[in-house]
Amino acid sequence: MHTLHDHIVAHGLPVALYSDQHSIFRINAKGADPESETQFGRATRELGIECIHANSPQAKGRVERANQTLLQDRLPKEMRLAGISDIAGANNWLPGFAASFNWRFAVIPKDAVDAHIAYPGSADELTNILSIQIAKTLSKNLSFQHECNLIQVKISGTGLAMRSAKVTLHDHFDGTRVLRWRNRKYPYTTLTKVQRKTAEADGKSINSRIEEAIAKRGTTDIKGHKPAAGHPWRKMHIGKSATDSKTVIQ
Structure with a gap:
């Protein structure tokens, strides 16, 4: 290449x-x-x-x-x-x-006419063509596996349009790597196996701390909480019939 x-x-x-x-x-x-x-x-x-x-x-x-x-x-x-x-x-x-x-x-050619033609595209297009291209499919969280690593696409917004999209990873001969979708470059991060295990361990640690905090409060059922008798919520008429309300709308 x-x-x-x-x-x-x-x-x-x-x-x-x-x-x-x-x-x-x-x-x-x-x-x-x-x-x-x-x-x-x-x-x-x-x-x-x-x-x-x-x-x-x-x-x-x-x-x-x-x-x-x-x-x-x-x-x-x-x-x-x-x-x-x-x-x-x-x-x-x-x-x-x-x-x-x-x-x-060297031997003199029979036809000395140069058959080369000028490349009509840009330098970036030529470098893009002369690269190792690997087709990948994005998951719902805009990531895919490659060479035992996790490639995570970085994009602003929800990225719904890119879910299950067919993207192409370009490995250039100068050692650089570019991710493309619909002829556009997208930034990404690469997580190795060790980094992924560390991230998963950190996630479990956070979840355990949350569970400990909930346990210290003495309850794990937030839906079971009831407001006090004088709470403003009890004075609201939404969801109550007119006969149950203290004020009847004429």
Whole structure:
């Protein structure tokens, strides 16, 4: 997702991506639904990029291994020879290596026309598409379970419209997480198992204190309370017949 994002920002949308049959690009499980797709496949479909899953030995890396051009094997050795041992050093060294590599192995294309097109959407929309998207259903109290945590939506008002709503949790490649419903972002809080147990224990503690307070008053039946004989409530005529009242309305 991150690599495709940077490519689109630098060059635009490609017409197609030619890849091997790795499970990142396609679902390889036997008996899988032909219409099912990976997160990467969903993202390319939404961007209008065709994914071509190669079947030839050349596309699977065998020729690259034979010619010693397979970067997965070559890069660590080249960095070791250059004394590279950290990410920052590797990023500074990589452009020079890429230029040297392309000078040795690049081939002039038959058609030099660039088939990339500019991405028409916003940067936020592109980042949103290139994320891991998890569909969830909200409970009546606007929460759901995810990765053993409780996600609680924060919203002003009752939130009746969001009860049982289908929301989407977006995990972005930069580590951020966004909750969306109907193309809008919503704030939320995350409670771990430990935090939930603590909250439940606090709730039980509060309930026990309430029960103790009621017990000290000597009654647990509030409905059984009767007002005194001279209480103003007894002088009210609401609910009494005219003959029972001291004042008869003419």
